[in-house]
Amino acid sequence: MxxxxxxxxxxxxxxxxxxxxxxxxxxxxxxxxxxxxxxxxxxxxxxxxxxxxxxxxxxxQARMQNVGMLWIICSFATIFMLLGTVFFASAPFREAAEVMARKGNWAGVILGATVGIMGTGFFGLLTFDPMRRNMFTLKRxxxxxxxxxxxxxxxxxxxxxxxxxxxxxxxxxxxxxxxxxxxxxxxxxxxxxxxxxxxxxxxxxxxxxxxxxxxxxxxxxxxxxxxxxxxxxxxxxxPEPYRFWAPRETFWEGYKICRGGKFSGAFWALSDFIFFPFALLDAFARWLVLATCSDPVWPPEIEAACKPTPYDPYARPYADDYIGVPSGPDAKPSREDLKRMWEQEPRRRREGALIRAEAEALLHQDSIGA
Known part of the structure; x- marks a missing residue:
């Protein structure tokens, strides 16, 4: 293969x-x-x-939870098939050969062990491949x-x-x-x-x-x-970016990513209640994959070449932008989104980020000067 x-x-x-x-x-x-x-x-x-x-x-990046869920399901299936293989293969050691022959159990033992070995190999490969490419590698x-x-x-x-x-x-x-x-x-x-x-x-x-x-x-x-x-x-x-991804994602940010694809429409509150366990399971699978991985590190020369100019009016996210949800006039941030924005704004300001109003004022001045 x-x-x-x-x-x-x-x-x-x-x-x-x-x-x-x-x-x-x-x-x-x-x-x-x-x-x-x-x-x-x-x-x-x-x-x-x-x-x-x-x-x-x-x-x-938006589908990491699918990999985690596949890994969890295939891991349990591999363990189940392996236990089944052991159960059938150990039957001759639990009963005498005469008893096995009299009951006609040999055919079942051979068939069960064969199916168990094949199933273990199949699900084992399905477990190994996504783990090799997604787990213990890079978070993003x-x-x-x-x-x-x-x-x-x-x-x-x-x-x-x-x-x-x-x-x-x-x-x-x-x-x-x-x-x-x-x-x-x-x-x-x-x-x-x-x-x-x-x-x-x-x-x-x-x-x-x-x-x-x-x-x-x-x-x-x-x-x-x-x-x-x-x-x-x-x-x-x-046009403005639809949203900004967090370079370091928390569990609840991952939950919101998993939740976003499940709840919409007029009955969002009912959907939220019904599908909450499934979104939480997806979020756990996503967290499991990311928890095994490390952050990517750019070489110093690339970091230097890509370093933004301080107080660039086109530099986003702004100091008062939300991370993980759409920003701008139509934004619908949660209380946690607002809290995170307030906590991160001072650090973004120190790094040279402008707030939206300051950036728009600079762009307006440039357009008048042009």
């Missing part, structure tokens, strides 16, 4: 390594010069944005788009060579990726933004995904256009 490399949390394109790109990728190649679509949209992938650097999440795999150095930096693993550097160039191969997902009732399409590193023969060496999966091709183009316009034109004309 061929396993994906540990830099891939979502193993859907590792089978392309060493092979040429398909017709879809070639037909949907993206240009850093030509707009892909009129609208630019951000879907909640951002850690921070300023005039120097845009830092976004790895595509799997951030990607930085740097306008000044014209580079994309991506942390993939904590091993030497785990930080990839990609020039922002028309010669690099960016494209919209596509894959068919199997649902309970029918299959559906998902799209993403990929970068492929190719060798001299046009075969895939490695790849990674920018941003998150989308359900429509237009949404993928809009997401790419947000990144493209940032690198080409800067942050001045981009």
């Amino acid at each position: 061929k396993f994906p490399t540990i830099d891939e949390r979502t193993p859907f394109y590792f089978r392309q390594t060493g092979k040429p790109l398909g017709k879809w990728e070639l037909d949907h190649r993206l240009s850093i010069i030509r707009p892909a679509i009129e609208e630019a949209m951000e879907y909640g992938n951002v850690y921070r944005i300023d005039s120097t650097c845009l830092e976004i999440t790895d595509e799997s 795999r951030p990607i930085r788009l740097n306008r000044k150095t014209r580079r994309i930096y991506a942390i993939r693993t904590k091993e030497p060579g785990g930080i990839w550097e990609v020039p922002w160039s028309e010669d690099e191969f960016f494209c919209v990726g596509h894959r068919r997902m199997g649902g309970l009732s029918r299959a559906y399409d998902m799209y993403d933004i990929r970068h492929y590193q190719l060798d001299g023969d046009g075969n895939v060496v490695r790849a990674f995904v920018l941003g998150q999966f989308t359900l429509t091709l237009e949404a993928a183009y809009a997401q790419w256009e947000y990144y493209r316009r940032y690198m080409q034109d800067g942050p001045s004309k981009l």
